[in-house]
Amino acid sequence: MTALWTSTAIEAATSGKASVDFEANGVAFDSREIGSGDLFIALKGENSDGHLHVDQAFSSGAAAAIVSQPVDGPYILVSDTVQALDALAKASRARTGAKIIGVTGSVGKTGTKEALYSALDRCSFGKTHRSVKSYNNHVGVPLSLSRMPADSQYGIFEMGMNHAHELSALTRLVRPDAAIVTAIAPAHIGNFPNGEVGIADAKAEIFEQLAPDGTAIIPHDSPHYSRLRKKAERHAAHVVSFGFDKEADVRAVDVVAAPRGGSLVTAKLGDHSLCFTIAEAGQHWVSNSLAILAAVQAVGGDLASAGLALAEMSGIDGRGRRHVISLKSGGKAAVIDESYNANPASMKATLQHFTNEACTGKKLLILGAMGELGEQSADYHAALADDILVSGASAVILVGDDMA
Incomplete structure (x- = not known):
């Protein structure tokens, strides 16, 4: 197996000095995640110093x-x-011939990234790389880039932000061939004095370092569509919109409920039509699927593989994964885990999904508070009431002062 990094390549990338020659097959900055043959990066942060864990890394x-x-x-x-x-991330990006996709948005980033990975990994026969978990910030993105094998055919990178100008820095590293904005919603809105407009502008930073023939993929149904498109047109060779509107470049022509949950979708992509099944339930997943198809088409992937991947998607931990648990009564209960994070848009989508969920027994809602919503936090939380009341829940447990 070809090594991911040699000491010589790391020296050249970082302008560092190797104590001895070596090869590494992985990269990590958390000593608890070190595997055999990995390169450990001893990062110094505000509250920690990786140098204190070097011995543990070598022991692992x-x-x-x-x-x-x-x-x-x-x-x-x-x-x-x-x-x-x-520097290691930049060297990894420079040495690869892979088609790179960047994914951002207020909601749907991780699911979109995972579906893209499944689709492109099929048609590249295992030559697709993606960021794991939600490694989407100023250390997670370069770590994910540094882990990309040089012979990858595709790379998919989730890119997040909670302040302006953060995506500008990340997109300089990733330099995507295609960049997706999934949706704009009031996530982290407390950090943006001008509200969702500021969030839209910050998300549009992902287009700033698109490759010369790059494609910007934007949500046509967003109230911020025109703003996103204007920014995209400044940087992208191609702008592709997705959504339910008839003017969208990639649009859902027909959507019906699938027999075992999810949706059956007929989509139009220019002159092409594609019928496919989405295993995940909810209109938001239909919208995400259209962005996924647009990205696969933009980087020359196989649309049939994308359709199969969407049909086989299972929930992601903290983002819709289902668990069946045994009850003391001897019965069973289904738990839908949406615990990773929340903002008003994702909460509304989850509640609508919960409302439509067929159930022969009782429904229980357990909802935690939403963070970083600024001065409008009380209003955003109060606005959940109507969706909760029509959800069919026989009991509701609300956690946190903001939920009062």
């Missing part, structure tokens, strides 16, 4: 470490390990 099988001070074991010595991680 690390091949070497990137450090800013000599340690016992193979290492690359650099002046700043955070800058070294970014």
